[in-house]
Amino acid sequence: MLTRRYPISITEAQAKINNVTLPTVTETIPVAEANHRVLAETVTAPFAYPHFRRSGVDGFAIRQADDHDYPHEFKVVGNVPAGATFHQPLGQDEAVRIMTGADVPVDAGVVVMLEKTRDLDDHHINIVVPEKHSNITEIGEEYQAGDVLIEKDTELNPGGLAGLTALGVQRVTVYRQTRVAVITTGSELMAADEPVQEGKIYNSNGILIPELVRENGGIVTSVEQLVDDNDLLQASLQKAIAENDIVITDGGVSVGDFDFIGDTARQADELLFNKIKQRPGSVTTAFVQDQTLVMALSGNPGACYTGFYLYVEPLLRRFVHQATRLQKVTSRLAAPYHKTNGFDRILRATYTVEDGQYATYPNGPDRSGALSNLQTTTCLIKIPHSNQPIALNAEVETWLLPFK
Known part of the structure; x- marks a missing residue:
């Protein structure tokens, strides 16, 4: 009919x-399956991060850098690779060899970079110049327990997944x-x-x-x-x-x-x-x-x-509670358009940015059945309905396509 x-x-x-x-x-899924999914609930830190004092460099942990004249000799009393701990008291002229990311001994106030030391023998070093920075990331320096990790309605990406995993988050609630x-x-x-x-x-x-x-x-x-x-x-x-x-x-x-x-x-x-x-x-x-x-x-x-x-x-x-990825802008038509239109005409096109302005180029045939330009189209432009041709450099409404 x-x-x-x-x-x-x-x-x-x-x-x-x-x-x-x-x-x-919504649904709750493993973090490992959540890339490009959108959080339906805000995720907070379950504990302080880092949860131990962490060395930022390879070097030697000592009590304080300003307690000595330099160069100064220290006895090496331990070695702390990443993943290990050192719980013995640290004396005034004692040092502990430590790796980046390792747990800093509780008595240490500074980690001297390896480049500022000289080996004397297997158990003694000279610290040549004082260390100006502690090179220690303190407990909770990045997050305190309860701090927001990622807000609700955020689309997760690999960086976000890494951050969640670093805080021990195993599952998240996302929009289906x-x-x-x-x-x-x-x-x-x-x-x-x-x-x-x-x-x-x-x-x-x-x-x-x-x-x-x-x-x-x-x-x-x-x-x-x-x-x-x-x-x-x-x-x-x-x-x-x-x-x-x-x-x-x-x-x-x-x-x-x-x-x-x-x-x-x-x-x-x-x-x-x-x-x-x-x-x-x-x-x-x-x-x-x-x-x-x-x-x-x-x-x-x-x-x-x-x-x-x-x-x-x-x-x-x-x-999934997200805005369109289409970016709506105004562009200048880089070629005149001679057809007259009773309705608005949507052209498949490409674009460049020239002197801070978008320039759009109609991309091949605009027939409804044409598909030769679909691979290379990066935007859509709207030619307003008119009984007159559209001039070169006319401003036109434009949608920049995502993933292009």
Whole structure:
């Protein structure tokens, strides 16, 4: 059934997506599995760090550097490699050989760097010049027990994981990753292992969408490739809705005889939009069914790619309490754009920074089905709807893509 669609602006569509209520679901996992996961609880120090007085250099621990004239002879009464301890009293003219990171004897007030000493024999050294610094990291110098290690809503990275591990933290509570099902539709689609057939195309979106989801922190629970069959689509769609947080479809959103998603969207619990004032991807559709968001993207690869970054990426990030990685800037168009547009046109582009300003270069064909520029695209630019060409150096709204 053909039903008139009422388009909304890109900004309005993004706002509707941003207003979708998302559940907060957490899980507790080992620190070793938490890279790029987002903390759902603030983590505090379970004890002071360091929890012993730690030598910052290789050298000799003595009581005080300013108690002597230099050079001065010391008797070496012990050796403390990293991981060992020395609990004997330390006399006035006694020294303990110590390694970087080792436990400093309790009586020692300074560690003299090895370079400032001379060996006299196996058990005696000369300290040639006094040490100006203690070279000792005191107990709790970095953290006291109860200090915040990493705040809630922080995305963990390898450095953060190392810090947690250094404090003995073994498990952390994080937001569960978004569960995403991908359904690609179209009887024209072929799997990658099929021979080339006239009138059919390989299912490039079947790898594009899942990898974009994974790259942006989601978990792909399933990827299906369906022929144009409404009963088959509805069965797969309902199963995916029941088992996932987000369902992404491609194709089936236009007004052809086999474009079934549009009818499904109109019967959903909440239709967010089914047409956007943009090219490519004007028929991008979003609706909520049983508390699951269904994002129906165009089947054309270029339009699918654009739609993912404008609408799905921010949603995946928000699910784990993070801001979009898209950086919105104003750039200058490095080449004139001659097409006139009834809708805003989103161009795939590259950018440079010249004299502190972003310059953007349209990146090859801007047809919705074009995919030759997807590998090299580093930003998206919005050419505003106009019946006039856009001049060289015109300012345009630009989204810098993540991971580029």
